Amino acid sequence: MGDVPVQPAHPLQDGHWRHRSLLPAATHKESGPTMGPAAPVGHAARTCRCPGVSGSLPARVHLLSGATLGMWLCLLLLMAACVPTSTSSPGIKGRVTRSALEYGRRFGLDLLRSLLQKEHDVNLQGSYRAPFLGRLNYTVPQIHIHELQMNDSTVDFAEDVGVQLTVDRARIQLSATWRAQLGAWQDSGSLQLRIRDLAVAVLLGLGADEQGQPSMWAAGCDARGTDLRLEFHQGQSWLYNLLVPLLQRTLRQQLNKQLCVEIQKGIGRLQDSLKNVRVSAQLDAFAAIDLSLLGQPGITKQHGDVDLKGEFFGVRGQWQSPFSAQPVELPELQEPMLLVAVTEFVANTAAFVYFTAGALRRNITAEMLPRRFPLKLNTESMGNFAPQLQQHFPSRPVELHLWARRQPLLSCHPNALHGAFFGSAEAFVVLPNATRVPAFLLNIDANVTGKPTIAGNRLGGTVGLKSLNVMQVMSYVGPLQVEKLENMLKFGLWLFGVPWANKRLHPGIPLPTPHGITLLHPRLSLHKGFMLITTDLQYKP
Template sequence: MFLCCWLGLVALIPTTLSTNPGVKVRLTEKGIEYGRQLGMAVIQQKLGSIKIPDFSGTEKVSPIGKVQYSLSNMHIVNVGLPKSSVDLVPGTGVTLSIGDAFISLNGNWRVKYLRIIKDSGSFDLNVNGLSIATTISIKSDETGRPAVSSDSCSATVGSAKVKFHGGASWLYNLFTTFIDKALRNAMQKQICPLVADAVSDLNPQLKTLNVLAKVDKYAEIEYSMVSSPTVLKSSIDLSLKGEFYNIGKHQEPPFSPAAFNLPPQNNNMLYIGMSAFTVNSAAFVYNNAGVLSLSITDDMIPKSSPIRLNTKTFGAFIPQIAKQFPGLMMKLLVKTEKPPTLTFEPNNATVQATATVTAFAIQPNSTLSPLFVLNLEASVSARMFVSEMKLAAAVTLNKMDLTLDKSYVGDFQVGPLENVFQGVLKLVVIPAVNVQLAKGYPLPTIGKMKLMNTQLDVLKDYILIGTDVQFS
């Protein structure tokens, strides 16, 4: 019931309201059709579980008079749902219609007439012209997750025809009209409750919605609704908060999401638009957690590199280092001064980062002697991609600028060091960042959902993920 799973998102109660969402989700006609197919399989299975109790009666049949009959051991052998449709009612919800359905069952019969004549055999019952119409309401449970139910239902059985086999069945087929009506009424009473059960069976699945999805030990991302859904004739748009928070501390960043609109596309079942706000809220969270820093030592640099973190290498550019700290290894501490900022432009994602680089000489007793502090301004390009159920990325260095903030060894020119630090960024810092980004960040999902035929486009102020889905 893919459609209902996604519709369940509309029932989320937001903890806070913001002007614009960080994430938008659109369910298209293609997605609705996939949901219809899954839903029909579930309802067909439910209708196959119809249980008709044994019943008996007495009817007058010409020319033999009163006939006592009983039907027992009735069970379904076939259910067909050849026609069905799911329609969106703009601004309201979902209607499910099923037409020209049929159900076949068999059972045993027994009759008694003229007081002494008894007979028995088997029978077949074919129910045709079955139609079902139900509306699905979406509410929120006590946890803020969606709960669905069948709000109204009607079912009609066009005809129910019984054919007796065995004994004098040619005679008993004469009074099938009396039994047809009784069986039709008995079956019709069970259809809507079974449809309601099929809808209610979605609720355990809906409880898996990652309204607040843990990313790692530092961060979680919230996907609650920030406004009512927009239900159109052929699609549903959902507006989700899409904001990262420090675990256990929901502090709002000093910036807000910009408005954006999903383009009119219908090639995939589902479209997810994630704004730059969502990614930048992640940077804000990790900066608050103090984890946007990296200590670099010589053993982290490839052996093949001519760049070595020691006072001999740096002494070639800053002679006083070699004089004051001869023959010592060095350590660099790269730490962001403020959260990095990502911007989305068509086909281009760029991150601007401001950091400090503090250089230390490592004394023989392992104490650190500060040498200098540099201000680093760097620009990197980000390649975004979807990995399983997560949004991941990889960055490459565009350019960097260095200025001297503080020196403990006297004044020196920073320019000659730029190639050295550019090499350190490319060889150590960027690969370390990419390892973390490759782990990815969870997308809004429900249950055992798999993305297929996924495409990602970078647009103005947001990225657009178009995908088909499969539920297992």
């Protein structure tokens, strides 16, 4: 069928939009009706209109069959059309390329064949008024699809609208058992049905509601089929085969008429399932993340971009974050199926929420430190830099209370991630009656660097200590030798702390991917202000 230019949409009185024919006009014998969008609730009432729906579509778009399931992996990243314009930048920016659409097409066709090429209990019932004979009632309890060929199919982006799926010259061959009754006379047998030139074009609109919830609707549909053959076997088949020319015409008309209607119903069911998609997720008792869609996507001929808010917020209360996301420019890459940019805004809002919620606190006891750590949590060891401590409290355990006095800050640079931590540490002497007596208070600031890594579906990395500064704030046990303590802490962190952290980071943490999705040949790179992951995708049910 080749490339098919999409004609401009035209508004109807009911506020919906209908596209003109998506298939070439020359092939429109007994073609089904072009279908208008099953617009999501609230779309008609808004003043927002999808660019390219209210005007012309300058691009030529391609076709794919009803393999919508196979495209699902890609479509979730594109559903951000027709929402009020937002001036905020995203915390997470995703891009789906044409390579992903092509993978979805091939996977969808394979999935569709595996689902359909088998026996199906359908229990179809109906009637047909035959000339001179009266009403013929029939039942088709079971069908078996033997052949399903839809290789001549394409899928492409429809600029500013969504995705267009098309199939041309599809072939379907099936057999079925049947029972018929004409008055008091009954009969049964089998039939064979062959369709050789079925063509379907579906324009799938992708968007979001005011809450950033993903949505989809049928922005256009066209279907036609002319080469249909029907043949009866067994029973009084010679009689029914005399009526085949009339039956074929009726079946062809119903196929062209109902196919888009059924496709619209299927898209409607998908839209209903999208209503249950959560755009925020609680991660623990302190924080949740907002992944709602921002603005409408930038859909071009080559790719579709989607913006996610990507902001952490508190579970126990909403606090105004002092951070704002900066614009992200994704590189123009054709090969990877998926590009995802995670900005430093995401990490900094997470740090803000945990800091504000009071979650960045920890009490350290002697049992929690490695046995070979150079600094022991007792008055004898700490007397090396606090001489009067051992004199006032001989041979007593010490407990450290650590907390962040300011929120940590993360910045992303092309060479590494840089983190700044601002902490305080108060030492308490534990008396025999379990009373804790304050000894001294320190401020401890650290700068670290990190190199993230990715392998499969897991994100890992390494860290290094760049600098450590210790400052005395208050002492109840006389003067402290702060420089000596600082050197001891640096040595302990270099010898034990950093290797321990890297050992924990090396296996990585699983990335939040949908069930069955594997990242193929993922790559991670650092840029000014964001971390970029590029990858292909593989799906195994």
